[in-house]
Amino acid sequence: MLKELADFKVGVDNVIFSVDGQLNRLFVLLVKRPKDPYQAYWSLPGTLVRKGESLETAAYRILSEKIRVSNLYLEQLYTFGGPARDPRESSDSYAVRYLSVSYFALLRYEDAKLIDNHSGLTTWYNLEKIPELAFDHREILNYGYRRLRNKLEYSPIAFEVLPEVFTLNDLYQLYCTILGENFSDYSNFRSRLLKFGFLADTGTKIYKGIGRPATLYRFDSQAFAPLKDRPLVFI
Amino acid sequence: MLKELADFKVGVDNVIFSVDGQLNRLFVLLVKRPKDPYQAYWSLPGTLVRKGESLETAAYRILSEKIRVSNLYLEQLYTFGGPARDPRESSDSYAVRYLSVSYFALLRYEDAKLIDNHSGLTTWYNLEKIPELAFDHREILNYGYRRLRNKLEYSPIAFEVLPEVFTLNDLYQLYCTILGENFSDYSNFRSRLLKFGFLADTGTKIYKGIGRPATLYRFDSQAFAPLKDRPLVFI
DNA sequence: ACAAAAGTGTTACCGTTACACCCATGC
DNA sequence: GCATGGGTGTAACGGTAACACTTTTGT
Numbered sequence: 001m002l003k004e005l006a007d008f009k010v011g012v013d014n015v016i017f018s019v020d021g022q023l024n025r026l027f028v029l030l031v032k033r034p035k036d037p038y039q040a041y042w043s044l045p046g047t048l049v050r051k052g053e054s055l056e057t058a059a060y061r062i063l064s065e066k067i068r069v070s071n072l073y074l075e076q077l078y079t080f081g082g083p084a085r086d087p088r089e090s091s092d093s094y095a096v097r098y099l100s101v102s103y104f105a106l107l108r109y110e111d112a113k114l115i116d117n118h119s120g121l122t123t124w125y126n127l128e129k130i131p132e133l134a135f136d137h138r139e140i141l142n143y144g145y146r147r148l149r150n151k152l153e154y155s156p157i158a159f160e161v162l163p164e165v166f167t168l169n170d171l172y173q174l175y176c177t178i179l180g181e182n183f184s185d186y187s188n189f190r191s192r193l194l195k196f197g198f199l200a201d202t203g204t205k206i207y208k209g210i211g212r213p214a215t216l217y218r219f220d221s222q223a224f225a226p227l228k229d230r231p232l233v234f235i
Numbered sequence: 236m237l238k239e240l241a242d243f244k245v246g247v248d249n250v251i252f253s254v255d256g257q258l259n260r261l262f263v264l265l266v267k268r269p270k271d272p273y274q275a276y277w278s279l280p281g282t283l284v285r286k287g288e289s290l291e292t293a294a295y296r297i298l299s300e301k302i303r304v305s306n307l308y309l310e311q312l313y314t315f316g317g318p319a320r321d322p323r324e325s326s327d328s329y330a331v332r333y334l335s336v337s338y339f340a341l342l343r344y345e346d347a348k349l350i351d352n353h354s355g356l357t358t359w360y361n362l363e364k365i366p367e368l369a370f371d372h373r374e375i376l377n378y379g380y381r382r383l384r385n386k387l388e389y390s391p392i393a394f395e396v397l398p399e400v401f402t403l404n405d406l407y408q409l410y411c412t413i414l415g416e417n418f419s420d421y422s423n424f425r426s427r428l429l430k431f432g433f434l435a436d437t438g439t440k441i442y443k444g445i446g447r448p449a450t451l452y453r454f455d456s457q458a459f460a461p462l463k464d465r466p467l468v469f470i
Numbered sequence: 471a472c473a474a475a476a477g478t479g480t481t482a483c484c485g486t487t488a489c490a491c492c493c494a495t496g497c
Numbered sequence: 498g499c500a501t502g503g504g505t506g507t508a509a510c511g512g513t514a515a516c517a518c519t520t521t522t523g524t
Contacts, residue, residue, distance in 0.1 A: 006286045008243040010316065010334060051241045055316040055334075079314040079336050081245065081290040099245060099290075099334075101314050153466075169503075188487065190504075211502030212494040231388075235486085404476075423514065425477075446475030447521035470513090 008081075011100045012058040013046035013137065015077065015144030016067070018124060019161070020109035021173030024181075027109060027124035028141060029066060030133070034121070038134035042125070044141065046100070059103040066115055066122055072107040073160040075151075077144055080136060100135075104144040106161050108174075152178055153234055156198075159219035165202055167214035168193065175234070184235050193234070198224040241332045243316075247293040248281035248337045248372065250312065250379030251302070253359060254396070255344035256408030259416075262344060262359035263376060264301060265368070269356070273369030277360070279376065281335070294338040301350055301357055307342040308395040310386075312379055315371055335370075339379040341396050343409075387413055388469055391433075394454035400437055402449035403428065410469070419470055428469070433459035 016029040030042040045066055049058045059074060081099040114122055125131070130141065151157050158174055168190055175183060193199060200220040205213040251264040265277040282297045284290060294309060316334040349357055360366070365376065386392050393409050403425055410418060419427075428434060435455040440448040 004286050005244055005283045006288065008245050008284075008334070009240055010243050010245075010332075048240050049243075049316075051239050053241065055314065076313060078311065079290065081284075081336065097245075099243070101316065167503090185486095185488065186503095187489085187505075191506095192486090207495080208502085210496045210500075212504075214503060402476090420513095420515065421476095422478075422516085426479095427513090442522075443475085445473075445523045447477075449476060 006097045008097045008099050010049045010055070011046050011098060012049060012055060012062065013044045013100050013102045013140060014059055014062055015044055015102060015104040015141055016063060017104070017106045017144070017148055017178075018109040018112055019106070019174055019177045021170060021177055022110065024173070024177050025109070026127045026177050028127055028130070030123055030125050030130075031066070032121045033134055041134040042131050043134035044102075044137045045122070055101050056103075059105075063105060067107070067112050068115060069107045069112040071111065071161055071163060072105055073157045074103055074105040077102040077104045077140070077147060080140065100140070102140045102144070104147055106148060106157060108161055111163070149179060154232060156219070156224060156232070158234075162219075165204075165216040165218050167206060167216060168199075169214055189234075196224075196227065196232075198227065243332045243334050245284045245290070246281050246333055246335045247284060247290060247297065248279045248335050248375060249294055249297055250279055250337060250339040250376055251298060252339070252341045252379070252383055252413075253344040253347055254341070254409055254412045256405060256412055257345065259408070259412050260344070261362045261412050263362055263365070265358055265360050265365075266301070267356045268369055276369040277366050278369035279337075279372045280357070290336050291338075294340075298340060302342070302347050303350060304342045304347040306346065306396055306398060307340055308386075308392045309338055309340040312337040312339045312375070312382060315375065335375070337375045337379065339382055341383060341392060343396055346398070384414060389467060391454070391459065391467070393469075397454075400439075400451040400453050402441060402451060403434075404449055424469075431459075431462065431467075433462065 014029075018027045018029070019025075020027065029045055031045045033039055033041050033043050045062050047058055047062045049055060053061075055076070056074075059076075063072075063074070079099065079101045081097070109124070114124075116122065127145070130138070132138070133141065152175065158171060162170060162174065171193070172186055172189055175189070198220050199217045200223070202216045202218050204216050206216055207213045249264075253262045253264070254260075255262065264280055266280045268274055268276050268278050280297050280301055282293055284293045288296075290311070291309075294311075298307075298309070314334065314336045316332070344359070349359075351357065362380070365373070367373075368376065387410065393406060397405060397409065404421075406428070407421055407424055410424070433455050434452045435458070437451045437453050439451050441451055442448045
């Protein structure tokens, strides 16, 4: 029996979530495949890794080809690498294998501008209404969605997604949209977050028409440092 | 500028932890590299993925080449794939790239038998006394150790590592060894675990010499099912 | 009887939950 | 004045932490 090593091309597939805090919608970015395999199917935006390019660089490259955005969070998700996950691998198992390293990203819908959305080949899909996807992308998406919710509860990723200054309501809306309404009472969420001490009052207030003006806060990474690695819960 | 795709060989590196509940020791399995690069350095046991082989299969293959053990937990950790992480990649960046998909495994020291430990090229190293490692393996190890502690707190992985029936003390020792003494009072740990309701009293008791005999429990996956995906905490 | 190991119980404390309530603004 | 959105306060509840205590065994 031969023990030959497999040869791989490595792809990076991104699960890019965008949160619309205003209208409480959670989207994922899908692209329509222009060619076989899975021609005309929707899929996660992906690319193959080039010579001299790191995995993360490749992930950022796809993202920046599709979206212009200032604040985002991105991390590696999982690596899917079974043989025959890509039909391009011929069944005699002597062809090149395609391995997919997936990443997940989070950004705000209102801050993101789609590049080339005239063609309609790149679209935000509501998470509730995902069509059938190419390859094992549905599985990757599910995995990413689970990770997103976990990360939000236990890590300060929200502050990498929000702009420099933000209101506690902006933050709350972000959480609501992802974790679902009533994940926590607003007033309790508020006091918990403020008690941590890493949200600095900027002194300025923002007036958005009717109603009391909201205080603008800034994430103070100095003050957050000691809490790093400890089990935070933003419930 | 050329946009040529990189060609990869894919390696799997395992961070294999073993817990010695009796003597409160936590080990990681290291192997001495027989050849360049990093000849004679200690490293995580790894292998390159063969044709027709899945990543997970490769991970189990290395493991079973080194250890005979009945119960273990294994999961994918992270994929390290920057260019030049392996010196075999020549600097002109036109050579084959080496990507490492890492896995972490947990098993019990007392249940594991090392295969071929005469040569001394495969050894359990105490986590406190890790030597300099080859490649980026120190980084992988640190990552694995963090994951191990998290998993133990939030997932029922302990029950995949313990034998079919076990005492609450076996379980407690496992937790103590990994999370550190005083991670929780024994009596509190005990009542929390029993309250969950997924530990079934087998009715039998085990007599280990002096002292009151211990009740043997079995993990009841039926009873655990409804708790799945919910945020458990075994603190 | 005593030491060792297993198992039970109790209490003070602290954080969460679910509200009700007060404040500042535009119309 | 009143609707609207922002912000504060509080009291009941439930779980945790720390520790003392009881039970069952071997010698």
